[in-house]
Amino acid sequence: MTNAQLxxxxxxxxxxxxxxxGTLLGFLDFQRATLEWKCRDLRDEQLRTVxxxxxxxxxxxxxxxxxxxxxxxxxxVGEQPAPPPWGEVDWRADSDWDWHSAAKxxxxxxxxxxxxxxxxxxxxxxxxxxxxxxxxLAHTYPAWDGRAEVSLRxxxxxxxxxxxxxxxxxxxxxxxxxxxxxx
Numbered sequence: 001m002t003n004a005q006l007x008x009x010x011x012x013x014x015x016x017x018x019x020x021x022g023t024l025l026g027f028l029d030f031q032r033a034t035l036e037w038k039c040r041d042l043r044d045e046q047l048r049t050v051x052x053x054x055x056x057x058x059x060x061x062x063x064x065x066x067x068x069x070x071x072x073x074x075x076x077v078g079e080q081p082a083p084p085p086w087g088e089v090d091w092r093a094d095s096d097w098d099w100h101s102a103a104k105x106x107x108x109x110x111x112x113x114x115x116x117x118x119x120x121x122x123x124x125x126x127x128x129x130x131x132x133x134x135x136x137l138a139h140t141y142p143a144w145d146g147r148a149e150v151s152l153r154x155x156x157x158x159x160x161x162x163x164x165x166x167x168x169x170x171x172x173x174x175x176x177x178x179x180x181x182x183x
Contacts, residue, residue, distance in 0.1 A: 004029075009037045009182070020137060021129060024156040031163030032118055034183070035065060036111075038170035042177065044107045051176045058173050060099035061166050062110040066117040067098045068162055072155050073121035076143050077128060128152055 004012035004026070011033035014026030039047065039058050047059035067086055074080050081087055089097050102110060129136045129152075137156075140149035150158075167183070174180050 009033075011037060020153075024137075024153070024160070025125070027160050028156060028163070031160055031167060034167045035061065035163060035170060036115075038167065038174045039107075039111060042107060046177050047107045047110065048103050049173065049177050051173055054169075056099070056169055056173065057102065058170060058177075059105065059107065059110050060102040061170060061173075062114040063102040063105070064098045065163065065166065066110075066114040068159070069114075069117040069121045072159060073124045076141050076150065077152060077155055078124045079141060125152070125156070 004015070007013055012026070012029050014030050015022050018026070039062055042058065044059075047062070048057050050057055070083055070086055075082055086098075091097060094100060128139065131139070133139050137153040138151050140151050141155075142148075143150045171181070171183055
């Protein structure tokens with residue numbers, strides 16, 4: 001987003017009065033920035049910290065959301081095959097591979113992959129919004145191996161919800177790691 005007001009944590013404030021596209025993208029960028037903030041300045045071992053009884057970690061969250069970015073924007077909206085590493089994973093053997101395998105990676109690698117996937121998703125959305133269809137948010141794409149169709153509006157809304165849900169988890173994890181609070 002350009003010309004956005006930044007809050008005290010460096011997150012872009014969603015616009016208060018704009019169209020539907022600006023509102024959706026504004027809230028998605030705010031949620032993405034919240035995850036970045038919650039994972040900022042943590043060492044590798046801190047990104048692996050769990051808060052029992054859950055096995056969630058901030059590192060796992062970064063890897064999971066990188067996967068989710070690729071699933072919805074590359075595979076669904078972009079209608080492209082899953083990029084590495086997702087396409088090579090045996091998801092039947094470990095349906096939570098993205099979460100579990102994060103413990104073997106450095107924080108730098110996890111943050112880098114996530115940031116790269118977010119930028120790629122932004123480019124795909126920009127490309128779709130530039131298409132000459134009359135209502136780009138209403139344009140649909142095959143999802144779940146062709147079992148249903150979803151609109152770009154649905155994907156953007158789903159991603160806001162996905163990030164907001166995990167950012168709630170991230171708040172608890174970050175507070176357990178170093179006492180940092182705030183949403």
